Amino acid sequence: MKIKRASKLNGIIRVPGDKSISHRAVMLGAISEGTSHITGFLNGADCISTINCFRSMGVDIEYDGGTSVVVHGAGLYGLKEPREILDCGNSGTTTRIISGLLAGQDFHSSLTGDASIRKRPMKRIIEPLRAMGADIASVNGNDCAPLRINPSKLHGISYDLPISSAQVKSCLLMAALYAKGETVIREPALSRNHTELMLKAMGADIVSLGTEVRIVPGNKLTAGDMDVPGDISSAAYFMGAALITPGSDITLENVGINPTRDGIIRVFRDMGGSLELQNLRTSAGEPVADIRIRHSALHGTEISGDIIPALIDELPLIAVVSSFAEGSTVIKDAAELKVKESDRIALVTKNLKAMGADIEAAEDGFIINSHGGPHPLKGALIDDAADHRIAMSFAVAGLAADGETTITDPECVSISYPGFFSDIDSLLVHNPQ
Ligand code: S3P
Numbered sequence: 001m002k003i004k005r006a007s008k009l010n011g012i013i014r015v016p017g018d019k020s021i022s023h024r025a026v027m028l029g030a031i032s033e034g035t036s037h038i039t040g041f042l043n044g045a046d047c048i049s050t051i052n053c054f055r056s057m058g059v060d061i062e063y064d065g066g067t068s069v070v071v072h073g074a075g076l077y078g079l080k081e082p083r084e085i086l087d088c089g090n091s092g093t094t095t096r097i098i099s100g101l102l103a104g105q106d107f108h109s110s111l112t113g114d115a116s117i118r119k120r121p122m123k124r125i126i127e128p129l130r131a132m133g134a135d136i137a138s139v140n141g142n143d144c145a146p147l148r149i150n151p152s153k154l155h156g157i158s159y160d161l162p163i164s165s166a167q168v169k170s171c172l173l174m175a176a177l178y179a180k181g182e183t184v185i186r187e188p189a190l191s192r193n194h195t196e197l198m199l200k201a202m203g204a205d206i207v208s209l210g211t212e213v214r215i216v217p218g219n220k221l222t223a224g225d226m227d228v229p230g231d232i233s234s235a236a237y238f239m240g241a242a243l244i245t246p247g248s249d250i251t252l253e254n255v256g257i258n259p260t261r262d263g264i265i266r267v268f269r270d271m272g273g274s275l276e277l278q279n280l281r282t283s284a285g286e287p288v289a290d291i292r293i294r295h296s297a298l299h300g301t302e303i304s305g306d307i308i309p310a311l312i313d314e315l316p317l318i319a320v321v322s323s324f325a326e327g328s329t330v331i332k333d334a335a336e337l338k339v340k341e342s343d344r345i346a347l348v349t350k351n352l353k354a355m356g357a358d359i360e361a362a363e364d365g366f367i368i369n370s371h372g373g374p375h376p377l378k379g380a381l382i383d384d385a386a387d388h389r390i391a392m393s394f395a396v397a398g399l400a401a402d403g404e405t406t407i408t409d410p411e412c413v414s415i416s417y418p419g420f421f422s423d424i425d426s427l428l429v430h431n432p433q
Contacts, residue, residue, distance in 0.1 A: 010427065018194075018286075023093050092117065103135075103149055105151065108148075157183055204221060240321045240393075271301050274296045278291070313340075316344050316393040391407050
């Protein structure tokens with residue numbers, strides 16, 4: 001995919017449904033009683049992996065590849081032993097959250113995924129699940145998938161997550177639904193809380209207080225309809241593109257702005273970005289707004305501490321945008337970037353350097369120095385390592401860079417945003433040159 005410099009972005013779009021919420025709507029719908037009608041579902045490869053896993057466990061799911069899904073809930077005890085190894089594809093969310101659910105079932109199961117998933121750390125779920133009494137093991141003994149799970153009796157735990165992670169927290173919440181007694185989970189900083197909100201709405205006995213969540217099993221889950229809000233992590237690419245491209249003025253409709261996810265808005269505003277929230281409302285228990293973004297003169301900032309989980313997936317994009325900001329941007333406390341779909345610290349640094357940026361990698365982030373100005377980057381060949389967020393972040397860089405940028409594996413955007421390139425196209429006005 002070749003990207004050329006755009007003169008500006010103008011127009012209104014609706015980004016696809018939130019990936020995290022789409023996963024959870026299917027997962028919790030599957031173990032609830034009744035029928036869930038899900039609209040605004042993200043038809044990305046990751047969420048389709050989740051649908052396929054539950055179909056393999058006998059759940060009746062009506063889905064034809066679009067944005068509507070009907071899940072006929074099997075109830076907490078209605079899942080069936082899968083005949084095959086569950087294939088989670090590229091999805092860490094599917095792998096980790098389903099593992100917690102499987103730990104509480106009275107059948108044997110195994111799950112795996114693609115080459116990236118088979119390298120991602122699973123010790124973070126294996127250890128606390130074992131502490132709950134689970135029989136779970138990494139088949140190759142390397143603390144990665146494939147994972148094998150045998151039936152066992154679970155009991156509640158009180159657990160302090162060493163690193164904030166919504167996938168680990170949600171994994172343990174799923175196991176807790178099948179455990180004897182209360183489970184209490186604390187994390188260093190609050191990660192996305194979609195699982196907690198959805199479980200509460202479905203009738204679970206769950207209470208969140210700051211960075212602590214308590215859940216007591218026993219209540220059945222009742223299915224409900226859900227209109228999934230637009231994904232702020234997908235919206236972020238257009239926010240970034242509009243902020244760095246002179247003359248831009250765009251509106252993104254129906255974006256989820258849950259405070260555990262809105263770090264990108266806070267940081268872009270802090271950098272001097274013009275982001276206006278309009279039409280604030282609630283959809284399916286999640287706060288939603290339309291966001292108008294205009295090109296702005298940006299300055300550097302420091303990003304660290306408790307805000308990191310609220311923008312973890314946006315950090316590659318923030319690094320790109322920082323190259324257009326006056327001064328230094330320091331990103332710290334984000335060592336988790338090394339164990340995402342790729343090593344995002346290494347790849348962001350390599351690719352931004354190839355585009356001529358002044359970036360230094362750190363153990364837990366990066367430092368970017370820039371003099372701002374209209375065109376600080378030049379086009380380059382981008383190694384995206386089939387990581388969707390790297391491909392989209394550098395497509396944005398290419399829109400504002402001099403010359404031509406080549407994204408090596410553009411198809412990987414279908415993990416979270418199949419229509420990304422056509423949506424970009426619908427907003428941008430190319431230079432005639
Ligand atoms: C997600 C949690 C985050 C995030 C991922 C989606 C989720 O991962 O990076 O893209 O849906 O729970 P971690 O839990 O590893 O921080």
